[in-house]
Amino acid sequence: MAEKLNMVQAINLALKEEMQRDKDVVILGEDVGRDGGVFRVTEGLWEEFGAERVIDTPLAESVIAGSAVGMALYGLKPIAEIQFMGFIYPAIDQIFSHAARVRSRSRGRFTCPLVVRTPYGAGIKAPELHSESTEALFCHMPGLKVVVPSSPYNAKGLLISSIRDPDPVIFLESTRLYRLTREEVPEGEYTIPLGKAKVIQEGKDITVISWGSMLHRSLQAVEGFDAEVIDLMTLNPFDEETIFKSVKKTGRAVIVHEAPKTGGFGAEISATIAEDAMLYLKAPIIRVTGYDVVMPLPKLEDYYMPTVERIRKGIEETMKY
Amino acid sequence: MPEIIIETFNIKRIDILDEKGNADKSLMPALSDPEIKRMYEVLTLARTFDHHALSLQREGRMGTYASILGQEASQIGSALALEKSDWVFPSFREMGVYITMGYPLHMLFQYWGGDERGVKCPDGLNIFPVCVPVGTQTPHAAGAAMAARYKGDKIAVACYFGDGGTSEGDFHESMNMAGVFKLPVVFICQNNQWAISVPRERQTASKTIAQKAVGYGFEGIQVDGNDIFAVYKASKEAVDKARRGDGPTFIECFTYRMSDHTTADDAVRYRTKEEVDEWKGRDPILRLRLFMEKNGLWNEQYQKEVEEKAKAAVDEAVKKAEGIKHPEPKDMFTYTYENLTPRQIKEMREL
Numbered sequence: 247m248a249e250k251l252n253m254v255q256a257i258n259l260a261l262k263e264e265m266q267r268d269k270d271v272v273i274l275g276e277d278v279g280r281d282g283g284v285f286r287v288t289e290g291l292w293e294e295f296g297a298e299r300v301i302d303t304p305l306a307e308s309v310i311a312g313s314a315v316g317m318a319l320y321g322l323k324p325i326a327e328i329q330f331m332g333f334i335y336p337a338i339d340q341i342f343s344h345a346a347r348v349r350s351r352s353r354g355r356f357t358c359p360l361v362v363r364t365p366y367g368a369g370i371k372a373p374e375l376h377s378e379s380t381e382a383l384f385c386h387m388p389g390l391k392v393v394v395p396s397s398p399y400n401a402k403g404l405l406i407s408s409i410r411d412p413d414p415v416i417f418l419e420s421t422r423l424y425r426l427t428r429e430e431v432p433e434g435e436y437t438i439p440l441g442k443a444k445v446i447q448e449g450k451d452i453t454v455i456s457w458g459s460m461l462h463r464s465l466q467a468v469e470g471f472d473a474e475v476i477d478l479m480t481l482n483p484f485d486e487e488t489i490f491k492s493v494k495k496t497g498r499a500v501i502v503h504e505a506p507k508t509g510g511f512g513a514e515i516s517a518t519i520a521e522d523a524m525l526y527l528k529a530p531i532i533r534v535t536g537y538d539v540v541m542p543l544p545k546l547e548d549y550y551m552p553t554v555e556r557i558r559k560g561i562e563e564t565m566k567y
Numbered sequence: 568m569p570e571i572i573i574e575t576f577n578i579k580r581i582d583i584l585d586e587k588g589n590a591d592k593s594l595m596p597a598l599s600d601p602e603i604k605r606m607y608e609v610l611t612l613a614r615t616f617d618h619h620a621l622s623l624q625r626e627g628r629m630g631t632y633a634s635i636l637g638q639e640a641s642q643i644g645s646a647l648a649l650e651k652s653d654w655v656f657p658s659f660r661e662m663g664v665y666i667t668m669g670y671p672l673h674m675l676f677q678y679w680g681g682d683e684r685g686v687k688c689p690d691g692l693n694i695f696p697v698c699v700p701v702g703t704q705t706p707h708a709a710g711a712a713m714a715a716r717y718k719g720d721k722i723a724v725a726c727y728f729g730d731g732g733t734s735e736g737d738f739h740e741s742m743n744m745a746g747v748f749k750l751p752v753v754f755i756c757q758n759n760q761w762a763i764s765v766p767r768e769r770q771t772a773s774k775t776i777a778q779k780a781v782g783y784g785f786e787g788i789q790v791d792g793n794d795i796f797a798v799y800k801a802s803k804e805a806v807d808k809a810r811r812g813d814g815p816t817f818i819e820c821f822t823y824r825m826s827d828h829t830t831a832d833d834a835v836r837y838r839t840k841e842e843v844d845e846w847k848g849r850d851p852i853l854r855l856r857l858f859m860e861k862n863g864l865w866n867e868q869y870q871k872e873v874e875e876k877a878k879a880a881v882d883e884a885v886k887k888a889e890g891i892k893h894p895e896p897k898d899m900f901t902y903t904y905e906n907l908t909p910r911q912i913k914e915m916r917e918l
Contacts, residue, residue, distance in 0.1 A: 272717070298717055299717075301713075303744065304740070304743050304744060304747055306740040306743065306744070308706065308736060308737050308740050309706045309709060309737065309740035309741055309743070309744050311706070312703065312705070312706020312707060312709070312710065312737060312740070312741070313706045313707070313709045313710030313713060313741070313744055314710060315706065315707050315710060316656075316706060316707035316708060316709060316710020316711040316712070316713070316714065317710040317711065317713060317714040318710075319695075319707060319710070319711060320654070320710070320711045320714035320715060320718075321714065321718070322714045322717065322718075324710075336736070339700065339703060339737075340703065340706060340737075343700045343703055344703060344707065348696075349902050349903070349904070349905075350683065350902040350903055351683060351686065351696045352686060352687055352688060352695075352696050353683050353684050353686075353687035353898070353902055354687070354901075354902050355687045355688050355690075356688070356695070356696075357905070388903050389903050389904065391904075412904075412905040413904045413905055441908070441909075483904075483908035483909065483910060483911075486909060486910065487909070
């Protein structure tokens with residue numbers, strides 16, 4: 247029987263097994279080595295694989311991402327850790343202007359099989375810029391893939407797929423989920439394909455679409471409704487087919503995410519449903535999201551994040567039609 | 568407690584070949600006559616290429632182009648120190664480097680004509696596509712060097728940028744990374760005195776750019792960037808050092824951008840004719856020619872042959888580039904990811 251692991255342990259297991267399997271897989275970032283990462287995600291890897299493969303870098307996000315691009319171009323499979331998503335901005339030039347483009351710019355001669363892992367989201371009472379969820383920025387950039395696991399099991403499978411993917415993947419790990427739940431995570435390799443969503447529970451009346459930490463609140467909020475819940479898992483490219491199939495059946499859609507509403511990824515999903523499945527809808531599409539505000543410090547964090555109650559209200563609103 | 572000095576530094580500058588073609592024999596790198604002639608021939612080819620590129624742009628046959636006029640010795644002298652197996656990360660003004668490394672000329676015209684296929688580096692070379700965002704190629708050099716060392720490949724990585732690039736954060740982060748990990752990188756700064764309209768003094772208050780390396784724990788050296796012997800000597804030593812595993816080097820090639828920033832610029836707006844004329848007298852090709860003449864390696868007949876050969880190569884490349892079929896619109900999609908996304912498949916139907 248598989249051991250019950252939390253998400254930190256599941257990701258650690260995926261990293262370890264991939265590093266054992268493939269010598270080209272290396273990790274770099276701040277505090278990833280001796281310290282095992284500030285969330286201990288890389289714990290034990292430095293000891294097992296050495297400082298050449300688990301590289302403590304200078305404190306400089308752009309060169310972490312940029313040198314990882316250089317490693318990927320050279321043929322390695324680097325996994326760069328950015329300590330918190332709020333610190334990824336200095337690295338965005340490297341991710342947007344190079345990681346995402348090099349296959350195109352070189353017409354396929356050079357590719358960038360890189361994974362950038364970063365903890366995202368609120369819920370751990372952290373200082374400023376430690377709780378961001380700006381996934382939509384990355385979804386807008388062609389050439390990148392964006393993956394957000396929601397459970398220990400899918401974190402492992404999705405990370406293995408991301409490491410083996412031939413293109414750059416932004417892998418977002420919810421800090422709130424890191425130690426929230428445990429589930430059986432088998433040892434040994436299994437993959438979860440990128441670009442595929444998962445129907446977590448089937449239902450007839452309404453489709454609730456979410457990812458990462460908000461999936462859990464969505465699952466609580468749908469209690470009492472005949473709701474179909476979709477875990478998107480990969481945001482770019484996202485699984486339109488699964489969404490269409492569900493919305494065409496239920497005629498209602500609520501999208502739940504932690505990021506601010508304006509320009510959030512919910513807008514893309516909503517527009518996609520409106521474009522291709524409008525005639526199946528019985529009610530307006532509703533987005534339950536973080537507010538259009540600067541992410542507050544912990545005292546107001548709970549007011550910012552969609553709660554079970556807010557999600558439920560969104561569902562009820564939709565069900566009036 | 569008395570104050571004490573805990574660090575001092577000196578920056579070396581190398582000049583070998585003067586404007587009249589006299590070389591300092593004590594510093595002269597080991598170069599055979601055929602190697603010196605090859606230098607001259609590549610310099611001439613690069614200048615011919617550049618001249619043609621500017622003409623084609625004026626005739627509307629090519630897009631915006633960044634001329635290398637005046638910087639040929641910095642580019643060719645440094646690139647001649649590299650092996651084909653070395654990795655090269657250029658900026659956008661390094662056509663002389665591409666040409667020296669043996670990059671097909673027609674592909675360069677193709678690129679500047681607006682076709683990405685021109686920077687699909689041929690197999691057997693590891694020279695990166697033109698990098699437009701200033702300084703952002705420097706981390707790639709650090710990363711590739713780290714990867715090369717991890718894989719046990721005895722190569723050097725060359726990274727090119729200008730004086731403007733040294734103001735960018737990426738430059739400093741990459742120099743720092745290279746210093747910390749003693750990476751096999753040669754940072755080659757072509758200090759051409761101008762970043763579009765902003766003079767070198769506005770990029771840094773330090774006396775030289777070379778001394779930036781001191782802050783990152785490795786050697787920085789300045790060379791006369793219009794002196795191909797000095798550039799070659801410093802580059803060769805730096806490349807050998809990198810290959811030996813003795814870490815990075817920073818080379819500041821002190822040179823001058825004789826042309827406008829690009830064909831979209833007009834340098835008359837911000838710099839004087841006197842300054843440009845002064846640098847004309849320091850032309851890198853002329854001084855090598857004078858040296859060769861003094862040493863019996865150059866005569867009118869040879870000059871004619873070299874020019875004709877260069878012109879023929881460039882003419883043929885232009886013809887070839889202009890004969891290439893227009894890229895397929897679907898290519899926009901083909902190289903975004905290894906596989907098309909479902910949405911891209913739908914979008915492609917609109918083409």
